[in-house]
Amino acid sequence: MILLVILQGLFYTSVALGSLHVLHYFLFQRKRMKHSMRGKNVLITGGSTGIGLGIAIECLKQGCANLIIVARNRDKLEQAKKELETHSVEKQSIFIYSCDVSDEKQVDSMLEEIYSKMLIRKVDYLFINQGLSIPGYATLQPMSDFKYQMDLNYFSHVLVSKKFIPSMLDDNKDGNSSSHIIFVGSACSITSFVGYGSYAPTKYAIKGYAEALRSELLGTNIHIHLALPVDTDTEGFKKENETKPKECATLSSLSGLQTYVESGSSLVRNLMKSAIQFYVTSSFDTYLQIVGGTLGVGPCVNIYNYPLLDAIVGGMMVIPAILRGYAYYFDKVSYEAALTHRNELFKKNLRKPLESYTTKEK
Numbered sequence: 001m002i003l004l005v006i007l008q009g010l011f012y013t014s015v016a017l018g019s020l021h022v023l024h025y026f027l028f029q030r031k032r033m034k035h036s037m038r039g040k041n042v043l044i045t046g047g048s049t050g051i052g053l054g055i056a057i058e059c060l061k062q063g064c065a066n067l068i069i070v071a072r073n074r075d076k077l078e079q080a081k082k083e084l085e086t087h088s089v090e091k092q093s094i095f096i097y098s099c100d101v102s103d104e105k106q107v108d109s110m111l112e113e114i115y116s117k118m119l120i121r122k123v124d125y126l127f128i129n130q131g132l133s134i135p136g137y138a139t140l141q142p143m144s145d146f147k148y149q150m151d152l153n154y155f156s157h158v159l160v161s162k163k164f165i166p167s168m169l170d171d172n173k174d175g176n177s178s179s180h181i182i183f184v185g186s187a188c189s190i191t192s193f194v195g196y197g198s199y200a201p202t203k204y205a206i207k208g209y210a211e212a213l214r215s216e217l218l219g220t221n222i223h224i225h226l227a228l229p230v231d232t233d234t235e236g237f238k239k240e241n242e243t244k245p246k247e248c249a250t251l252s253s254l255s256g257l258q259t260y261v262e263s264g265s266s267l268v269r270n271l272m273k274s275a276i277q278f279y280v281t282s283s284f285d286t287y288l289q290i291v292g293g294t295l296g297v298g299p300c301v302n303i304y305n306y307p308l309l310d311a312i313v314g315g316m317m318v319i320p321a322i323l324r325g326y327a328y329y330f331d332k333v334s335y336e337a338a339l340t341h342r343n344e345l346f347k348k349n350l351r352k353p354l355e356s357y358t359t360k361e362k
Contacts, residue, residue, distance in 0.1 A: 035180075035272065036272070037062035037063055037268075038065075039063065039064075040124035041064070041124045041125070042064045042066070042067050042068065042123070042124065043125070043126050044056050045071070045129050046129035046131065047069030047071060047080065047127070048071035048079070048080040048096075049076055049080065049235055050234035051232050051260055052129040052130075052184075053264065055184075055264040056080070057084065057261060057264060060089060060094075061089060063090065065092060066093045066120055068095045068097060068114065068118070068120070069081070069095075069097075071098065073098070077097075077098060078096065080096070095118055101156045101160050102152055107163050111163055111164070122179065124178075124179055126160070126164050126168075128182065128184060129184040130152060131152055131157075132149065133196070134149055134199065134240070134243060135198075135199060135240055137195070137245060138198055141197070141198050145198045146201075149198055149199055150202050153199070157209070158209060161183075161213065164181070169220060169222065179221065179222050181213075181223070182226075182227050183206050183209075184227045184267075186200075186203045186228060187229070188200040188203040188204075189203040189206060190207070195244055195245040195247065195252075210224055210225075223275055223276055225278060227267050227281075227282075228279060228280065229263045230256060230282060231252055231255060231256070233257055233259050247333045266281075267280055267281075
């Protein structure tokens with residue numbers, strides 16, 4: 001009985017605090033959260049295909065003045081530009097630039113091109129989107145898979161952001177304009193499971209860097225965001241499925257599959273709802289993961305989209321319970337799959353079979 005009273009007290013306290021948080025938002029923060037992409041300059045790395053192309057399409061619909069898409073393959077950039085021109089809703093300039101954003105010299109050349117030849121004074125919205133996934137059993141993957149993904153998915157994001165931040169800060173000395181850096185992570189920035197042992201750490205790293213950068217730039221007009229798209233039907237996703245373990249495919253499918261247009265559109269539209277939100281999601285499922293994953297010291301979930309859920313459902317601790325159910329299901333699927341592939345692990349001499357450590361009855 002006493003325990004029930006304590007739980008009820010905690011519930012009502014959490015609801016009250018959550019309600020005050022929502023009230024504070026509507027009274028004081030809502031106006032300063034609004035922002036518009038109209039007339040702004042947008043740059044998207046990894047913008048020739050997939051989610052990056054979907055983001056580019058929506059940015060044009062939002063009314064950006066200048067759009068720059070960056071990728072390594074020139075032919076794909078040309079194809080993307082033709083598609084983007086069909087989505088231009090008003091007189092907008094679309095630029096393409098071929099660059100390996102993991103190469104510092106090439107990134108320096110890109111900035112020189114943007115500022116001197118494209119005559120763009122500064123980038124208002126920087127979407128850092130390049131990356132890939134090489135799924136597989138972490139115990140069997142070569143170290144080269146880990147290193148390659150970390151270089152492209154994490155270190156190149158750090159490089160691009162560090163190169164653009166100085167000009168963004170210089171432009172914001174008067175405090176009247178804002179810039180936005182959007183790191184495109186993944187649902188795997190919040191949750192990891194079998195099959196993503198070499199991939200998810202790169203997305204966790206982006207989350208950690210983005211959180212630190214957000215904290216470091218508080219007080220300036222540079223806003224840091226972490227976009228968390230779910231599985232998206234792209235060329236990269238099809239390639240990813242070639243090496244994806246069956247149980248990994250089962251678990252990742254729980255969040256559903258979006259087209260690149262759906263994913264890019266939902267991410268940009270959700271971003272535009274709030275200038276200061278940290279997490280930007282493309283699905284409700286990812287939102288649930290964030291609520292459960294940020295109960296500690298991470299940035300609070302943006303209350304603009306689901307204020308009542310944050311205040312009430314979060315207070316009831318229902319979401320953590322749901323996530324524990326997910327965790328149990330993840331473990332169950334992973335364990336059952338392990339029974340079928342562990343012999344392959346043993347062939348790699350990672351360890352001896354369990355049977356070798358037991359004695360059979362005679």
